[in-house]
Amino acid sequence: MPKILLVEDNEMNRDMLSRRLERKGFEVAMAFDGRQGVEMAKSDGYDLILMDMSLPEIDGWEATRQLRAEPKTQAVPIIALTAHAMAGDRERALEAGCDDYDTKPIELPRLLAKMESLLGKTE
Amino acid sequence: MSDHTHAAERHANPRGAVARRQAALLRLSTAIAAAQDEEAIYRSVVNGLQDEALGYNFLGVFLLDPETGDRVLQASVGWPDVPPDWRVHRGEGLSEQALMDGKLHYTPDVTRESKYLPSLSTGSELDVPLRVDGQTIGVLVVESAEPDAFGEEDFEILTAAANQAAIAVGRARLLVAERLRADEHKALLDTMADLSAELELPRVLQAVLRRAVSLLGVTGGEVAIFEEESQELLVVASQDIGKESTGTRLKLGEGAMGTVARTHEPLIIPSYHEWLGRSGKYADVTVHSVMAAPLLIGRRLVGAIATVHSDPERVFGPEDLRLLNLFAPQAAIAIENARLYTAAQRQKQYFEEVLQNSPVAIVTLDRDYRIYSCNPAFERLFGYASAEAVGRNLDELITTEASRSEAEQYTRDALDRAVHGIGRRRRKDGTMVDVEVLGVPVIVDGERVGLMGLYHDITELLRARQEAEAANSAKSQFLASMSHELRTPLNAIIGYSEMLHEEVTDLGHAQLGDDLEKINTAGRHLLSLINNVLDLSKIEAGRMDLFLEEFDVDAMLDDVVTTARPLVDKNANRLEVRRNAQLGRMRADLTKVRQMLLNLLSNACKFTEKGNIILDVQRRADEEPFEGELIALSVSDTGIGMTEEQMDRLFEAFSQAEASTTSKYGGTGLGLAITRRFCEMMGGDVAVQSAPGEGTTFTVRLPAAVAPSPAGTAAE
Numbered sequence: 041m042p043k044i045l046l047v048e049d050n051e052m053n054r055d056m057l058s059r060r061l062e063r064k065g066f067e068v069a070m071a072f073d074g075r076q077g078v079e080m081a082k083s084d085g086y087d088l089i090l091m092d093m094s095l096p097e098i099d100g101w102e103a104t105r106q107l108r109a110e111p112k113t114q115a116v117p118i119i120a121l122t123a124h125a126m127a128g129d130r131e132r133a134l135e136a137g138c139d140d141y142d143t144k145p146i147e148l149p150r151l152l153a154k155m156e157s158l159l160g161k162t163e
Numbered sequence: 164m165s166d167h168t169h170a171a172e173r174h175a176n177p178r179g180a181v182a183r184r185q186a187a188l189l190r191l192s193t194a195i196a197a198a199q200d201e202e203a204i205y206r207s208v209v210n211g212l213q214d215e216a217l218g219y220n221f222l223g224v225f226l227l228d229p230e231t232g233d234r235v236l237q238a239s240v241g242w243p244d245v246p247p248d249w250r251v252h253r254g255e256g257l258s259e260q261a262l263m264d265g266k267l268h269y270t271p272d273v274t275r276e277s278k279y280l281p282s283l284s285t286g287s288e289l290d291v292p293l294r295v296d297g298q299t300i301g302v303l304v305v306e307s308a309e310p311d312a313f314g315e316e317d318f319e320i321l322t323a324a325a326n327q328a329a330i331a332v333g334r335a336r337l338l339v340a341e342r343l344r345a346d347e348h349k350a351l352l353d354t355m356a357d358l359s360a361e362l363e364l365p366r367v368l369q370a371v372l373r374r375a376v377s378l379l380g381v382t383g384g385e386v387a388i389f390e391e392e393s394q395e396l397l398v399v400a401s402q403d404i405g406k407e408s409t410g411t412r413l414k415l416g417e418g419a420m421g422t423v424a425r426t427h428e429p430l431i432i433p434s435y436h437e438w439l440g441r442s443g444k445y446a447d448v449t450v451h452s453v454m455a456a457p458l459l460i461g462r463r464l465v466g467a468i469a470t471v472h473s474d475p476e477r478v479f480g481p482e483d484l485r486l487l488n489l490f491a492p493q494a495a496i497a498i499e500n501a502r503l504y505t506a507a508q509r510q511k512q513y514f515e516e517v518l519q520n521s522p523v524a525i526v527t528l529d530r531d532y533r534i535y536s537c538n539p540a541f542e543r544l545f546g547y548a549s550a551e552a553v554g555r556n557l558d559e560l561i562t563t564e565a566s567r568s569e570a571e572q573y574t575r576d577a578l579d580r581a582v583h584g585i586g587r588r589r590r591k592d593g594t595m596v597d598v599e600v601l602g603v604p605v606i607v608d609g610e611r612v613g614l615m616g617l618y619h620d621i622t623e624l625l626r627a628r629q630e631a632e633a634a635n636s637a638k639s640q641f642l643a644s645m646s647h648e649l650r651t652p653l654n655a656i657i658g659y660s661e662m663l664h665e666e667v668t669d670l671g672h673a674q675l676g677d678d679l680e681k682i683n684t685a686g687r688h689l690l691s692l693i694n695n696v697l698d699l700s701k702i703e704a705g706r707m708d709l710f711l712e713e714f715d716v717d718a719m720l721d722d723v724v725t726t727a728r729p730l731v732d733k734n735a736n737r738l739e740v741r742r743n744a745q746l747g748r749m750r751a752d753l754t755k756v757r758q759m760l761l762n763l764l765s766n767a768c769k770f771t772e773k774g775n776i777i778l779d780v781q782r783r784a785d786e787e788p789f790e791g792e793l794i795a796l797s798v799s800d801t802g803i804g805m806t807e808e809q810m811d812r813l814f815e816a817f818s819q820a821e822a823s824t825t826s827k828y829g830g831t832g833l834g835l836a837i838t839r840r841f842c843e844m845m846g847g848d849v850a851v852q853s854a855p856g857e858g859t860t861f862t863v864r865l866p867a868a869v870a871p872s873p874a875g876t877a878a879e
Contacts, residue, residue: 045287050654052651052654052655052658052659053654053658056655056658056662057658059662060662060665063665123647123650127557130754131710131712144650144654144656145650145653145654145657145687145690146658148661148665150725150726157608157863
């Protein structure tokens, strides 16, 4: 069962996505901001991280850069979740070291396809 | 018969003497012909006749003085005690008769004549007239101490000698007249040189008149210029005609000058007060006779000149007319030059006035970039007085170290071509001013003599622009944050309705699923509205940037087709994808290309039911107006189609083909407007082909390698 870390500050988004992913059979851990996300990723091993980009404390881009700088987490696939409103988010996310990105609101089948593709690569 | 005079001796007429006389006469002729002037002619006559072979010992040549009627001695031989300029007065002496009737007169015994003026006191005298051009100009007087000393032969010889002398005199006088004319011509040329040196029109006219009066020796005169607009002569200079006529206006044909202005011919009026053509404006003048001439350049009338005699004894003759005819064209040219000069001066004053009053600072530089002149606006803008600025290097004067090289580049470029820019310049007091700079070369007669710079104070404009930019930025910020705020609750609506739909489906409550799907669809529609409005407002504000990247066209198409699949299925349409074998990679804004394609596919699906949708993608080359390769993406459907009129408004924001379609088909009416703007941003275009009931084809063409937009590709 793949272990997923969901870093998301919005409670409803976090609740929705975690519940839907769990229904699809993923084990989901949750972080509320960028700093907590980095700490959790370093201490526990995750198969994939879903990272919101607009986060308090440290934002998703910075968190991703920190994870990529850490040997333990540098190979963990990260999918950036961005709001459509922010043009250029995708480019910046890929630049920061994300493996893929998806826009909110989440279209579950599309996100699942991306997750499966990345999980398949690492296994 | 007496033999103690030569004259008497000749009566013997021996054969050898004849030959000697002929030789002497030949010498006489030669001497007369060789004489250079009148004086020499007369001398050679008397000297030649005194020849031994001819034997005349007492001779004199007198000329008539036309003024007094006196005979004045020109040359003589043999007479004792005669003064060089001996005058024989009217009514005195024997020689007057030859002068009066032009015939030879012989007096055999002078002692019998009361009019005889004693020279030899006794003997005989022969008087031979000197006639030139039919007029008797003088008399040759030959005397002998013997009475009755002359005979027929002497008459012949002396008449021949007098005639020869007369011919020579006539020729000499002609020569003198020609020389005089040449001198006169030179005087005229000198006059003209003086006239040409004058360029101020009133002074030229005064000078023209003064010269004419002195050249012609007249009492006075006046000069008028011809005014094209009024077709009238205006008297502009007047001298000694008995009234001050300056300012008088004459119509063509009016008065002496008006007449010559109309006829283009000079005119002499011997008695002005009897002349029928005189103008009432000159009723009170004291002139007696008038000579007038038009001033013409070619056939063009420039003005007229009139000269007057107030002395009834003086009349104008052909000689005066000749001089005036020489003078008039030169005067006309002088007046015309002065006119042109005056016009040029006015033109110059006009431009100076424009420069002086220009609200824009204007400075002219020489080729070494030194200030040649500057206007008051320049003085006000930079705080330098013109006198301080002239001669200084412009860029040293009004730039700082920071702006020097940029300013110098403008200046150098402006010597070759027009330049335009925005910059900061320094005032005399050290403060800075924001200016718009325009520079152009100054070219005179094909020669680059320097350049002109214009400075426009744009402090106010810049402030207004900054305020506008700030307002615009605030607007964008507001839109961005508002859409974010709207999106968060929308995400919950969309997400939870979708999640619930999944759950109730799993739980087998299918009838609840339909309602949940309606909530979900409405939420998504609202989201797309928000997204489109945001996009469009960003585009309108010029804040939509391009993020160019290279991507694989096939992969992009696969992704788009996957995303569009649910839309295709919804109205039971079939999607066919046609593509070139080698689509390869392209460089463009991936997100925007995808968004455009989805827009077009979504439209096609929306307006087509149970039909075919074809996505056709090709890599092509060299299609106007593209350079190099392009990617053409077209979406065709078999849907309801559109009329020409509907297509016209298609790409405008918030316009669907018909208002009624919105309620039936939904949508924001912004998709195509955004698509067109995106195409333009990437240097491409979008076109539509359609007919009602026959489906629609949209074709987007983009360069295979989109060039970066001038705004750059930096992230926000």
